[in-house]
Amino acid sequence: MEEPADIYVLGFQEIVPLNAGNIFGAEDDHPVAVWEHIIRETLNKLCPYKPKHKCVSDPPSPSKFNPSDYLVMEDGFLSEADNESEGELHPLIGQDINPVTNDRQHENSNGFPEDNLDHDVSTDNRVVKRKNSNFVRIISKQMVGIYLSVWVQRGLRRHIHNLRVSTVGVGAMGYIGNKLSFHFIDLPCHLISVLIRFSMNTPGSISVSMSIYQTPFCFVCCHLTSGEKDGNLTKRNADVEEILRRTIFNPVHRVSMPKGIHDHEKIIWFGDLNYRINLSYERTHELISRQEWDLLFDNDQLKWELMKGRTFDGWIEGVISFPPTYKYEFNSDKYAGDEPISARRRPAWCDRILSYGKGIRLDSYRRAELNLSDHRPVCAVYMTEVEVLCHRKFQKALTFTNLEVDDHLFLER
16 A cells, blocks of 8 residues: 555454364464465555654544544654564563453464564564564464454554453354364264364354554454355344354453443454345346446345344445455456356355444445455455543643642632
């Protein structure tokens, strides 16, 4: 990007093949190391970061936020030198992190901390010398095939706190996504076959809670139930409600600390939501060939569920003006169509990004033309308001208040 963003949030689904070995065995984190190397190198090839906007210590109320008004930051407030050691800070080695995995803590849902902030990084048998990067990673998390990574401009890192992580698996019996261990020897054979069959789709979510300055944000990366059969739509809606209900960042109540997703002021939800288009295979391809996106979108399941308030009540999505993101042939720009009629998948906008909260402006909503899978990734760029407390001005205000009180008492004498 010509003008880098302050924060990059990247979410993956099916980062590893969803087979029985990855579902029930040791978590394969090799793809994560490869992707993080690519992300790091790509972000730091961008032009040097220069703060574009300023912030005042007393920003307007979110209800009065005018998307055209950028906040103003005091000179030098973001450009102060970062006195911390070179490298990247991961919350698991910081002081303010409490990763939570719902239902049970387990070994295979750990984050990916930097082993040592000062040593070299080895990726793909190559040693890469770590440098003082413009963008640094503050959190990474994998749960089976779902992976979430958050990167920020280096000068902003010290203003991000209260990092929390919560994972929710809503797969078969609510267990598969959470990687609970099963002792197959104790299970009847018919139950084993059911578990393996469900393992091909493991809906669930990874959620990150953080405060950017004094504003609590939440990012939710999810993979919902797939399929075009009757009942799959209801399951997707149920997945959303289950994620909202079971995502907990702070089991013990703490004042001003968000407990669940809706306790945050600003929320971004993204991933493979798997909502389909309620049209025939032939009619869907006909509208795609004519680029009739509006007519096609009139039959989008998620649009109808939002309108009827059956899921994501109060959430907002940008205007979709790009082709459906699923299902493509691998390494091709053509939609898949060689399967038997009974197995054909209609193209659909499975990959979506939604927002919730005031003081958020969507600047861009598009898809990227990467043909690495049968999906096309989507990306959104948001401009958002954050509340900034200037401690120096706050202390000065308290001092003046104390003087006024003292003068008043003196006059009464």
